[in-house]
Amino acid sequence: MRAVVYTESGDSSVLEVVERPVPEPGRGEVRIRVVRAGVNPTDWKFRAGGMGELAFPEIVPGQDGAGIVAAVGPGVTDLAVGDRVWTMLAQHTRPGGTAQEHVVLPTANVTVLPDAASYDLGASLGVPAVTAHRALTTSEDGPDRLAPGALDGMTVLVSGGAGAVGNAAIQLARWAGATVISTVSSPEKAALAAAAGAHHTVDYREADVVAAVREVAKDGLDLVVEVAPAQNLRSDVRLIRPRGTIAIYANNGGDEVTLSVRETFSTNARFQWVLLYTVGQEALRAAAEDITAAVADGALGVGEEHGLPLHHYPLAEAAQAHAAVEGGAVGKVLLDVGDVRAE
Template structure:
């Protein structure tokens, strides 16, 4: 079975095509013939050794897969069937990541793919959309509240904007000039120029500070001044403060929701109905994964790069 991973941590060129044994689906599991796997920033951390994994080597990255169920293990029931088009949120462990022709995952992490979406588009959804959902939930805001989003043109930030609008929130988002039209198209009510001093520009719009902020740009302490006393910040790389003025900092870990089937399916249905946009930047053959990692690390990618497994 073809997979892409590393036997030694390193730069993009450390990625290589591997020949790994196939696994059978066990109790409560399904096996998926993967046709597309999205490339996420977490994948580059796995490749470089920046994210500790159990098992391995080899280490196979990948948290987003789209494909077809080709084996159903005992106890799964009739929710999933062989031949069904699905998407999966994968928690990598050693050689078991999404960059492979076949993966075995908990059935709870698998939901029907959005109708009408091809495999590359479907593969861009779950990891970033679920992270965005968790971020908003951690802020505990109410309809009409103001939320700020940094990194709004990225995959995570874009989903925060769209989900926040669906939740009835007022959204202030950041963007560089070339991305302003994109971010407004995602639903942002107001757009401010991105940068390390974005908190100042947010405060100009909301002098008392915003109720919550989702920090996709990893600005950490630099966005604290944008938040109202007693407000909250959701972070995505583990930063947990401290923050003054009673501001709560909520690190978000998507792996904690990898088996929340209802939430995963809800996101897939929102993509199906057009609430969430499936943005593909480029599709590349799986054997050229190093190229995709170089492009991602160079910055400026809008949407997701996707590996094609045929």
């Protein structure tokens, strides 16, 4: 089978396509024939060496994917050959991610994909939607699970709603009943955030964000899903209502921030730091279940009409796909790995 691998850190040119034997699943594992693999910023950050030394001598990148179960290992009862599935955190503690024709994973990292959902959607869920789920489910007065009505009456600000995580946060928050405001940097991105379901968009390059958000959220925000804390935390603190939560999942635009302690503690707000790799199995399982329910409800989608334009690359062009994500592609970058025939 074909696999994309790297054996040293570096730019996208360290990625090469090689032939490897088809792996067999062990106890509690399944082998998935990958149809589509998602590419996320974390993939190039690991490859580039920004997350430390390589944990394995040879790595197949890719946390996210969608495909068909092709073999099950001993003890597997909840998945069967032929099941259509989506994956999460495929490569985190293992050398073999989703940028290959077959991937072996523990069943905990694999979830059945609802019938109506495309492989494009399945491969776009993992990192973005699980991150968004975590960000939306940690507030003091809010729910720890998402479902229709769970966020009724709550107002959520999604920072950078045209990003992949921002898009998932908007769609999930809408599904759960929130009023959603999103910041964006251009009219084109405002259109994408609105297509995802944002009720209101604010161009942070043009408008006074605090004033514009206050106009809509007069009592303040219940939740903020923040991608660029260095730039936005001070305004988030001014907008959060007492006991609200600011969930921070990235350091886009800078790694350090200075806050006024007095202004911040007077909010009684929480800062919820979010990193998928340390979030814990229980939160991952809850996210997988709720995200799959949203997909089954038709509430999560991909493509321009859902605010997430798709960019397809053949497996052999994985390096170009990584470079596109690293270069800030707007929307979702996918690798076309295999065809969709049934097993």
